Amino acid sequence: MKVVVICGGVGAARLLRGFVGMVPAGDLTAIANVGDDMVLHGLSISPDLDTIVYTLADAVSAERGWGLEGETWQAMEMIAAYGAVSGQPLDWFSLGDRDLGTHLFRTGALAAGATLDAVTAQIVERWSLPLTLLPVSNDPIRTMVTVAEGPDAGDEISFQEYFVGRQHSVAVSAVRFAGADAAAAGPGVLDAIDEADVIVIAPSNPAVSIDPVLAVTGIRERLTARRTNVVAVSPIIGGKALKGPADRLLVELGRESSATAVAEWYADVVGTLVIDTVDAAQVDAIEALGVRSIVTETIMSSPEITRALAETILDAGQP
């Protein structure tokens, strides 16, 4: 059975752990968001790709959920000592010493003319991961958010300035994916979707992790055409995100923070939404939107729960 998983970072990486070992390597494709990517200190950084790689390699920091376990920070201490540029400290975005090796490799390869998908394939090979990991596009896509409050209300800032620089604590009035209209789906991306038996939307942030993937030309149409086989997992459980701003963003963008609102968000592309047992009372409301709803345990706190969730998803994708 061929399986495609549309991915953000942490929520997607955790779910992919359930599919690895269950789906043969040649049949498992992850299509990842690149809207969080940025150039910092001249380095090309792809946070969601790296979170997926480090998690599947069992090398991710358990405490942080991103970056490497047992990381050291000497390069950050060094750069911090040089002070600030335009009032912004140079160490505002943490890059561990070993993690920097990944960014140096990616930056050098891109500068030498490699494409992001080829560099990513080399990284996946280095870590011996049993799946295909495709950036949704080789073209730059930059998620931008409009600040809703404070002295710079109305200004657009980059996703990382919002997420890391301001620790996603400022309210947002709009989200935009700069470059998405002109971005072509990466090599293999549309074919993987067409050939998949089941297409999964990971429990990632709908507004800033999944939407930038859907915004790439051709993807939303493909998923709509395959809607019966598209299964999403709600990242909202009991009205809250487990981590990060997904819950607040839904509200700031005019929805409510609930599994039902996630169903509404995805109604055009998703046939089935898997929701958590604590949200069982929302099944009728979700099905009234024309989205089938399946209730199960969705907090991936153990390998057993994660595998059971993955199995439920594969069943649900072939109704």
Ligand code: GDP
């Ligand atoms: P990021 O790109 O690393 O910020 O992460 P994602 O966008 O992939 O995922 C963030 C979302 O994952 C949050 O809204 C969390 O609620 C959700 N999430 C993380 N772990 C789990 C889990 O075990 N189960 C479910 N259902 N959602 C999760």
Ligand code: CA
């Ligand atoms: Ca992300």
